[in-house]
Amino acid sequence: MSRARILPAEPRAVAEAADALRAGRLVAFPTETVYGLGADATSDAAVAALYAAKRRPAHNPLIVHVAGRASLEPLASLDAKAERLAARFWPGPLTLVLPRRPAAPISALATAGLATVAARVPAHPVALSLLEAARLPVVAPSANRSGRVSPTSAEDVALELAEAIDLILDGGPCPIGVESTVVDLSEPDRPVLLRPGGVPRAVLEEILGPLAERPGGEAQPRAPGRLASHYAPSLPLRLDALEVEPDEALLAFGSCVPPGALATFNLSPRGDTAEAARRLYALLRAADRSGARRIAVVPIPAGGLGEAIRDRLRRAAAPRPDDERSG
Ligand code: AMP
């Protein structure tokens, strides 16, 4: 088994990574949300290799990353609402689910056979220069084994996937720390929030009006992050804890720090949901390694990035079919 090489994201390494993508290989790179595992979205073989590396179920579609709005033209159609969102939030942590153009040069595996394509322009200089150099649409789900905690540093990518990939671009810690917000615009009059994320709901609702939630009961998950068990550490998680037991690790927030835990990690001592989002996955990993029997998490406020944090924690705490984690 090869060890992944971690290279500082300097121009020569970015060029090498772009060549690797063009040759159908997998490359991990930083985005402003989390580290992504990239593959050429136009190649069935590359996309299949990505699903295999992540052990991700094939019905769980991927987000296509492009260097700018113009690169999306051959892939998806944008109505006036989509154009407004793209102009306002790209580059940035917003994914739009759009009608796929029939002739779009995107592997059907990437979109799990759907008539829609999920796309975004990431706001990270390394991600953008990689996409520009590769001159390809790139699928880039989080660079972790399916169902587990997303990586927000190059070292955490190596811990998750070292044996499956050969190159990791190191761009330091991710500035947002939770995945993109996913909005489905495929039904023009009814935008649906598929996944809360880096763009807070309130900011989107200023433009779109109230967002619908996705109705349940579809056989195919439209949003991988919506599958029940996801983002999960090894230890079980207990939410909304106001007291802790001596064999628990505690994720605290602000001044809510119940005493007596085996180890305590404060997501944001100053009570800021953006700081908590940035630190969430690294502290979940630290709590996982602390020797505790379980992780207890205090209540997290819903405003700002709190909705995304609460969504991830709820899924991290969801019952897990052993070794059948979802996405
Ligand atoms: P991740 O696993 O973090 O890459 O998340 C992938 C996200 O992509 C999910 O939350 C889905 O909402 C979304 N997704 C990808 N493709 C589609 C699609 N064609 N239709 C709807 N959602 C999609």
Ligand code: MG
């Ligand atoms: Mg993921």
